[in-house]
Amino acid sequence: MRNENMTHTNHRLVWVFFVCKKRSGIMSRLYKYRMILRFILMANILFIFIVAGLGYEKEKREHLLKPVSGNVGKRLTPVGKTVGIYVNTKGILVIDTCDVTDLYGNTTSPAKNKLIKGDYITALNSEKISTKKQLINEITKCDGKDLDFSVDRNGKKINVVVSPVETGVNMYKIGIWVRDDLQGLGTVTYVENGKFGALGHSITDSDTGKLMKVSGGKLYLADIYGVEKGISGTPGEIEGMITYDDDNVVGSIEENKLYGIYGSVTDDFLQSISDEESLEVADESEVTEGNAQIQTFVSGEKTLYDIQIVNIHKNKNGDKEMEIKVTDKRLITLTGGIVQGMSGSPIIQNEKIIGAVTHVFVNDPTRGYAIFIDKMYKQ
Structure with a gap:
C-alpha cells in the first residue's frame, strides 16, 4: 500500500512537475510576448515623442524666423x-567765404580755400568760441596777426591759419559768412x-x-x-x-x-x-x-x-x-x-x-x- 501510494504519489509529483514545467513554458512565452509588446509600445511612444519634438522645434524655429514688431505694446x-x-550750433558754422577790400582799395579773399562751407569753428588761437559776437571781437583785436582756427570739418579736427586784412584803422576782417x-x-x-x-x-x-x-x-x-x-x-x-x-x-x-x-x-x-x-x-x-x-x-x-x-x-x-x-x-x-x-x-x-x-x-x-x-x- 505504501509502495503503491508512494508510486502513485511519485507519479503525481512527476505529473505536477510536468504540468508546472509545461505551464512555466507557456508563462515564459507569454512573458516574452509581453516584453515584445512593451518594446513595440515604448518604441511607438518614443517615435511619437521624437516626431512631436521635431515638430515643436520646427515650429519654434519658424516662430523665431518670423518678423516681430519691436513696438508691441509701445x-x-x-x-x-x-x-x-x-538751436545753438556746435561751434560757428561757416556758410561761405567772400571778398573784402583793404585800406588801399585792394580786393582779396583771405579765407578762400582755407575755411570752407560747412566748417564748424570751435576755437580761435586756442580759445574756445561759440558765438558770432565772440568771433568778431577776437578778429577785430588781432592787430593783424595770423589767426589759428580750430575747425571741425566733416567730423575731423583740423587747424587752419588765416591772415586777416586791415579794412579800416585797427579794423580787421577775414571774409567769411557765419551762423551760430x-x-x-x-x-x-x-x-x-x-x-x-x-x-x-x-x-x-x-x-x-x-x-x-x-x-x-x-x-x-x-x-x-x-x-x-x-x-x-x-x-x-x-x-x-x-x-x-x-x-x-x-x-x-x-x-x-x-x-x-x-x-x-x-x-x-x-x-x-x-x-x-x-x-x-x-x-x-x-x-x-x-x-x-x-x-x-x-x-x-x-x-x-x-x-x-x-x-x-x-x-x-x-x-x-x-x-x-x-x-x-x-x-x-x-x-x-x-x-x-x-x-x-x-x-x-x-x-x-x-x-x-x-x-x-x-x-x-x-x-x-x-x-x-x-x-x-x-x-
Missing part, C-alpha cells in the same frame, strides 16, 4: 502742437515719459544743405496769429510770434538727428496735454494705403483732419516713406493743405500713431510726404 502720446524752435544759431516754427510729434520727438526730419542749414551740429536748444511757446495759405508754386506757412525768454520755455532740445529733433519737455507742457490719450505705435508693416488723419493745433485747438495715404515706399531711406493727400475741406479752406510749420504733425490710422508729416509738394499743397513713426521713434 505707446506714445500724439501732440501736434506748433512751438518755437531755437537757428530759429523757426515746428510741430511736436509725440511725448513719452517727458521726452519728445518733433519735426520728423533733421534741422539742416539752408545754405550748406547739411545737418546742423547742435550743442543744444530750446522749445518755446508760440503765439500763432494766422496762416498764409499755400497755393501751387508757393508753399504756405504758419505765422506766429515767439518770445525767446525763460518764461516761455516748454522744452530742451538735446539732439538733432536725421529723422527729427529730440529732448525733454517741461511739466507745464505735459500738463497742457494731460487730457490726450496715448496711442499704440504702429509697425510700418501695419500701415496701409487709404484713410488716415493728421492731428494738429493749426486752427487754435486740437483737430483731426482727414487725409489719404496714396502711396507707401517701404524700405526707402530718408523721411519720404508715405505720400499723403489732404482731403478734409476744413483744412484745405484754412491752410490750403500742408504748410511750413506743420512738419512733425502726427498721423493716425486705425487708432494707432503711424507717422509724421515731413514735406509739402510745392506744386500741390494738398500733397506731401510723411515718415513712419516706427523709424522716427527707434532713432
